[in-house]
Amino acid sequence: xxxxxxxxxxxxxxxxxxxLPPAKPATAAPxxxxxxxxxxxxxxxxxxxxLALLARLRLGDEAAFAELIDQHHGAxxxxxxxxxxxxxxxxxxxxxxxxxxxxGLDAFEGRxxxxxxxxxILTNRAKTRAVREGRTVSFxxxxxxxxxxxxxxxxxxxxxxxxxxxxxxxxxxxxxxxxMLRREIVDLISAALDDLPAAQRAVVLLRDVDGLESAxxxxxxxxxxxxxxxxxxxxxxxxxxxxxxxxxxxxRC
Amino acid sequence: MLTCKQLTELVTDYLEGRLPLGQRIALxxxxxxxxHCRTYLRQMRATVRALGKMPNQPPPSDVREALMARxxxxxxxxxxxxxxxxxxxxxxxxxxxxxxxxxxxxxxLAGLGAFGLALSLGLHxxxxxxxxRCFAIEVMAGVVPAVVLGLLALSRxxxxxxxxxxxxxxxxxxxxxxxxQATCPGAHTTQHVVVxxxxxxxxxxxxxxxxxxxxxxx
Numbered sequence: 298x299x300x301x302x303x304x305x306x307x308x309x310x311x312x313x314x315x316x317l318p319p320a321k322p323a324t325a326a327p328x329x330x331x332x333x334x335x336x337x338x339x340x341x342x343x344x345x346x347x348l349a350l351l352a353r354l355r356l357g358d359e360a361a362f363a364e365l366i367d368q369h370h371g372a373x374x375x376x377x378x379x380x381x382x383x384x385x386x387x388x389x390x391x392x393x394x395x396x397x398x399x400x401g402l403d404a405f406e407g408r409x410x411x412x413x414x415x416x417x418i419l420t421n422r423a424k425t426r427a428v429r430e431g432r433t434v435s436f437x438x439x440x441x442x443x444x445x446x447x448x449x450x451x452x453x454x455x456x457x458x459x460x461x462x463x464x465x466x467x468x469x470x471x472x473x474x475x476x477m478l479r480r481e482i483v484d485l486i487s488a489a490l491d492d493l494p495a496a497q498r499a500v501v502l503l504r505d506v507d508g509l510e511s512a513x514x515x516x517x518x519x520x521x522x523x524x525x526x527x528x529x530x531x532x533x534x535x536x537x538x539x540x541x542x543x544x545x546x547x548x549r550c
Numbered sequence: 551m552l553t554c555k556q557l558t559e560l561v562t563d564y565l566e567g568r569l570p571l572g573q574r575i576a577l578x579x580x581x582x583x584x585x586h587c588r589t590y591l592r593q594m595r596a597t598v599r600a601l602g603k604m605p606n607q608p609p610p611s612d613v614r615e616a617l618m619a620r621x622x623x624x625x626x627x628x629x630x631x632x633x634x635x636x637x638x639x640x641x642x643x644x645x646x647x648x649x650x651x652x653x654x655x656x657x658x659l660a661g662l663g664a665f666g667l668a669l670s671l672g673l674h675x676x677x678x679x680x681x682x683r684c685f686a687i688e689v690m691a692g693v694v695p696a697v698v699l700g701l702l703a704l705s706r707x708x709x710x711x712x713x714x715x716x717x718x719x720x721x722x723x724x725x726x727x728x729x730x731q732a733t734c735p736g737a738h739t740t741q742h743v744v745v746x747x748x749x750x751x752x753x754x755x756x757x758x759x760x761x762x763x764x765x766x767x768x
Contacts, residue, residue, distance in 0.1 A: 357625040359618070366617055371607035388613070395617050399624060449558040450590075459553025464586035465593055477603045486604060505601035511566070530562035537597040 347411050354402055366395065369412065372507045373419050375490075379499045380423035380434055390426055394419040413513045416503070420517055434495045436520045436528075449534035468544050482543070489539040493532055500525055501532035552576045557587050561594050684746040691726025692719040692754020719758035723751035 353361035373394060377387035397418050405414060427434060454463040469475075477483060490498055490506075496518075503514045515525050552560075552573075557580055563569050564577055581588055609617075696719040 359621060359625065362621045363614075363618060366614060367608050368606070370609035370613070374607070392613065392617075396620070399620060448555075449561070450555070452555075455553075455555045459555040461554045461586045464554075465589045467589045468593055468596060477600055482600075483605060486600065501601065505598050506604050508602060526563065526566075526568070529566075530559070533562055533594065533597060534558070536601065537593055540597055540600065541593065 351405070351407065351411055365398075365411075365415075369415060372502070373416070375502055375506070376416065376419060376499060377423045379495050379502070380420075380427040380432070382427075382430055382432060386426065386430075387423075390419065390423045393422050397422070409516060410513065412507075413509065413516060416507075416509075416517045420519075434499075436496045436499075436518060436524065447531060447535070449530065450538070465541060466545050468541075485539065485543055486536065489536055493535060496520075497528045497532035497535070500528040501536065504529055505533070552580045554580075554584060554587055554590075557581075557584075558590060561591060564591075565594065565598070681742060681746045684742070685750045688723050688726050688747050688750025689754050689757075692723035692751060693757050695719070695722040696754070696758035716755050716758050719754045720751065723754045726750070 350361055350365065354365070370391065373391045374384075374387055377390040377394075378384065381387050381390060394415065398415055401418075405411070409417070424434070454461065456462045490502065493501065499518055500514060500520075503509045503517060504511065509517070511522065511525055511529075514520075515522055518525075520528075557577060560569060560573065560577055564574065569577065581591065608614075699718050
């Protein structure tokens, strides 16, 4: 549970103080009951902290605004980079977003979570900017050869009857998590994220890195639920492959 | 029969809890028999967890400082707090209280407060028994449908918005009011209506709000 809710956004570069007992690592953390695993990776977030923060912002609490910036700035920058050409431009878009937030905060009606609202402002600004620069980001998951050419796992790894011919090698249960403590794996995932097609990157950033709900992501990116699912699936599958290549490779020390 | 290859394409929907029952069962049966696919699923979960642990980059200090300066210029120190209207402060307090487990505390406190107020006023007017009866019916009429809706949502593992529960509570409470019009002897005095009927409605709404904030429903 600790890895899901609030912890998601807390920078996890510090090592965990009490590592999980190695005896039952996978079952100890998530897994309420079989079939309930759905919750993993898709915990809703708004709620208490969000409302309290909003209340403080409306009362002019400076620390609340600082909290908001610290919490979302990095994520906003990452998302802006999906749309615009370079980092300088992305930073401008994020600053524009914060300006719009400052001005619009009092009028914010709370129909979406605060976070969704902010991310939506960013997406609008970034898209406008991208169009001005002559770039377009296609959010269509369909109508291209991509679907055929990018299955979740390379077709060569299956036998003609659909069973594994080259099955995945088990990772040490917590490998990626333990490896996250090392700079190189963070860089590896960052690079893999950058390599994803824009639409997939936007979806997986919002869903799995920032922990938003699928409905929120559809709202932010203005894409359909089906489209979101396809993009999310492809992105996750591709990222697993990247990790597999790294983790599965002979360990260098 | 589900193949390994098909499973790798269904895994995201499975983890998201979106597979229709039939496919979910087929997938779970396959997992039960296929160690490779169990490995695959574990890797997928680990990947998702790793993504969730990507460090969050704080803003560069100059950017942060510029934004904070902007905030300060819009919210002059000393002016902001006193200027905030009382209603806004109350709203903020409720918003803050309504979050998380505190929702229950807030609902409980409000309930106790309303109960105490109702009791003392009722005793004064010499109709405590009658007043409390109306109060109780109002609360029940609001709380019962809200709790039923909550349980329903829980059993279907869907989420509820506070608005849904609140409106159910309000609707129930209003139905109670209409029902009571016929039977309530005190309904004609404003004091009685405000204290017992509106008080009951308010408590029911707060309980509903608290219920919607329960972790299991979120």
